[in-house]
Amino acid sequence: MEYHLVYQLFPRSFGINNEIKSVIECFEKNYESIKSPDNNLSSDGVLKVISKDLEALNFRVEKSKLTNDKIKVPVLFGINNRIDKFFDADAVSADGKIVIEVEAGRGYRNNQFLKDIFQACMMPNVEFLVIAVRNHYHNSDDFKSIFQFLETLYISGRLQLPLKGIVLIGY
Template structure:
């Protein structure tokens, strides 16, 4: 079952973010962590045609040329000095997608995803997709609880308009 929650919870989901949710819903039976043990690259590969229909650039492999580079720092003559990689990026550069599997919670990969999205030039929204079931644990709810605390406490202010958490 595809689950999702947008943060902050006081804001609604935009049309563009909703379109990404629909991509996950279209392939739900092919990526469900309840009965399949796909890695994040496999999940991204299933999502690829649907995201590309929305004109997203989607990572095609692990070599430098296959990755989606999002600028972070600029140097002389506006040359990119530093960039971070994303699994997918909207055509306008405002929505970044990260698909995680086993490392989402155990290695705190979701925290790295949040940090990197906050540093990326012109990115406004982060979509993090995680397993609903990983080795009997509910990664979606673990990250949900973290994000809920982050936004309710209001002690840390992110430069993003929002984060969508998707459980697959």
């Protein structure tokens, strides 16, 4: 089966803006190097491939799992404006409005996408969450599975998220 880069913005009631399109183009430009299942990269491996293109868009990108290389996004502030709680992100736009999370094997199976959504919703300035997942992982299509979940979430209208949108990318 031939796979292609696919993406969808939720809710589906409006189109993708130029900033989000530029992020998607980072994945499109590097698709041959990251596509699943041909390239069995970890999420860190995918992030490393696209990092220079994201940095060219003024994104801060996680360099490694070392504490100083992580991208910490504050979510709670305490006395004297000290950061009491933060969440790590794979990449964040310079203005803090777009957060990117790249997932590999545990994107769907371990419900990592749900944790990504929750954390992005707690980040005060975030407007868009971009979640990139594998198209193919152990005979399943993570993009399709998460697509169906997000479609149900937005169509039902039972849960209102504080985000303008979630972009799902399948690589």
